[in-house]
Amino acid sequence: MDNNFDTIIIGSGLGGLLCANTLAMEGHKVLVLEKNNQIGGNLQVFARNGVIFDTGVHYIGGLNKGHNLNHILSYHGIMNRLELEEMDPNGFDIISFQGNPVKYPWAQGYEAFENSLVSQFPKEREGIRKYIDKMKWSCLQFPFYNLRNEEVKPTEEVLTLNAKDFIDSCTENETLRAVLAGNNFLYAGDAKKTPFYVHALICNSYIKCSHKIKGGGSQIAQLLAKSIRRLGGTIKRYSEVNKINTLDGKVTGVSTADGKNYLAPNVISNAHPLSTYNWVDGGVRNATLQRIKLTPNSIASFSVHLVLTPNKIKYLKHNIYHFTQPDVWHTNEYTEDSWPKAIMVSCPSKKKSEEFASGLSILVYMNNEDVEEWANTFNTVATPTFRGESYEEFKKQKAAKILDRLYEVLPEVKDNTEHIYTSSPLSHRDYIGSPDGSMYGIQNDCNSPLSSMFKPSTRVKGLYLTGQNLNLHGILGVSISALKTCGEIIGLDYLVKKVKSVDGSSPIL
Numbered sequence: 001m002d003n004n005f006d007t008i009i010i011g012s013g014l015g016g017l018l019c020a021n022t023l024a025m026e027g028h029k030v031l032v033l034e035k036n037n038q039i040g041g042n043l044q045v046f047a048r049n050g051v052i053f054d055t056g057v058h059y060i061g062g063l064n065k066g067h068n069l070n071h072i073l074s075y076h077g078i079m080n081r082l083e084l085e086e087m088d089p090n091g092f093d094i095i096s097f098q099g100n101p102v103k104y105p106w107a108q109g110y111e112a113f114e115n116s117l118v119s120q121f122p123k124e125r126e127g128i129r130k131y132i133d134k135m136k137w138s139c140l141q142f143p144f145y146n147l148r149n150e151e152v153k154p155t156e157e158v159l160t161l162n163a164k165d166f167i168d169s170c171t172e173n174e175t176l177r178a179v180l181a182g183n184n185f186l187y188a189g190d191a192k193k194t195p196f197y198v199h200a201l202i203c204n205s206y207i208k209c210s211h212k213i214k215g216g217g218s219q220i221a222q223l224l225a226k227s228i229r230r231l232g233g234t235i236k237r238y239s240e241v242n243k244i245n246t247l248d249g250k251v252t253g254v255s256t257a258d259g260k261n262y263l264a265p266n267v268i269s270n271a272h273p274l275s276t277y278n279w280v281d282g283g284v285r286n287a288t289l290q291r292i293k294l295t296p297n298s299i300a301s302f303s304v305h306l307v308l309t310p311n312k313i314k315y316l317k318h319n320i321y322h323f324t325q326p327d328v329w330h331t332n333e334y335t336e337d338s339w340p341k342a343i344m345v346s347c348p349s350k351k352k353s354e355e356f357a358s359g360l361s362i363l364v365y366m367n368n369e370d371v372e373e374w375a376n377t378f379n380t381v382a383t384p385t386f387r388g389e390s391y392e393e394f395k396k397q398k399a400a401k402i403l404d405r406l407y408e409v410l411p412e413v414k415d416n417t418e419h420i421y422t423s424s425p426l427s428h429r430d431y432i433g434s435p436d437g438s439m440y441g442i443q444n445d446c447n448s449p450l451s452s453m454f455k456p457s458t459r460v461k462g463l464y465l466t467g468q469n470l471n472l473h474g475i476l477g478v479s480i481s482a483l484k485t486c487g488e489i490i491g492l493d494y495l496v497k498k499v500k501s502v503d504g505s506s507p508i509l
Helices: 014-025 068-075 110-120 125-140 156-160 163-170 174-180 196-208 218-230 273-279 286-294 368-374 389-409 425-432 474-490 492-500
Strands: 007-010 030-033 045-048 051-054 084-086 093-097 100-106 210-213 234-236 241-247 250-256 261-263 266-269 300-308 319-323 342-346 359-366 417-423 463-465
Touching: 007 014, 007 250, 014 030, 014 218, 014 474, 051 300, 051 359, 068 474, 068 492, 093 174, 100 110, 100 174, 110 125, 110 196, 125 163, 125 174, 125 196, 163 174, 163 196, 196 474, 218 234, 241 273, 250 266, 266 273, 273 286, 273 463, 300 389, 300 425, 319 389, 342 389, 359 368, 359 389, 368 389, 368 425, 389 417, 463 474, 474 492
Parallel strands: 007 030, 007 266, 030 234, 093 319, 266 463
Antiparallel strands: 045 051, 084 210, 093 100, 241 250, 250 261, 300 359, 300 417, 319 342, 342 359
16 A cells, blocks of 8 residues: 555544545545544444434534535535435424423524514513524624635624623523523533534524434445545544654654554644644644643533334434523533433434334533543443443443433333443543543633634644634534635635535435
């Protein structure tokens, strides 16, 4: 095998695959190095008892014709090949609270979204409109979010506006406040830190349209991988990078844990910036490392995956966000007794539309400190290790508490579950490489917005960053980051024009 390439991409998460495919379409000879058995990062799926579960992508927004993500995936040639399932237009997300029998849906489309909320909060139309108007305005402050490469930077007003503070200013009604922020699992909302623009950019895409990917998010990874290989690119699994080689401040290639060396003048890292800089041969400036070390990551998570008794539980075309109290902003602060304060429930999409669900996934916040006892263990399919009986007992106890919370909203599940599987922050850390098992990497902070933003280019010539740690996480955020990263290499104006020139369509299956 020829070990000389134009660009090497570290990590086959969505950002890495999009960068590889973009550059391959431009004639670059690309190599993607993935440490795990399965490509895709947070797009990975796993199967248990015939049920396919997503690890990170439970639903996706912005896919209708004319929407930003539709343009990007159409440019990559995969939009019309995705098998999609439209979520419930009358309520793709349902917000609920312990002791309150009322369910509060988020409807698709801003008009339906407004009318649905007003029907439940008839005296709050003015506040709901204020919230919607600010959402739309915030999205317009980021030209690249709308695929416009303009030299316009968001103002301090935009970057420092606190999400909780603004939402609270829209209404005095505590329940409505909670409903408007009720899906903040999507960005690991923090009462003191989360900027409103993060809430707006992410939630806007789901309100416009929400879909599940039939058979799981790995469909995106597989389609991109097929395109990369068709264009002459190479993807190597079980290839863990442990050094980025440089000479006179310029990238020369990478080395892997199995002793192999690959040469390239460009290296794009889809890994966390801290991991990336630690790999650089000869190191980087201490100030750079210190900045990253002092930038907090978002909270980690614990998941329970249920295999259900066939033909018993109705299939859900919506997600459920269920809270023990209307204070949805402090569910990341808990005690042993109060945990979990909130759960997110999603139903894995299947290839065939059926009336009944085959499985459920339940996601909750968990601090990395809760699994500190087993921090020195490492377990993946590629390097299997048993963490010990104490770890298994820990997961069993946590799963029981999560299921008690689940039964508050779906009591019928209790007697119709055949198998229970769990994953902890350690699982996410080991498979994705996210420090501390963080859900979304670096935490955006409205108090110090620039400290949590990273440019794709670095001080090491030829070394670039991509992925969820640059500006915004999620499918859309990572896709936009990949555009910016590739734009550093082949020209951003040129690339944006090519993406926008594609007339994409979004079949709703």
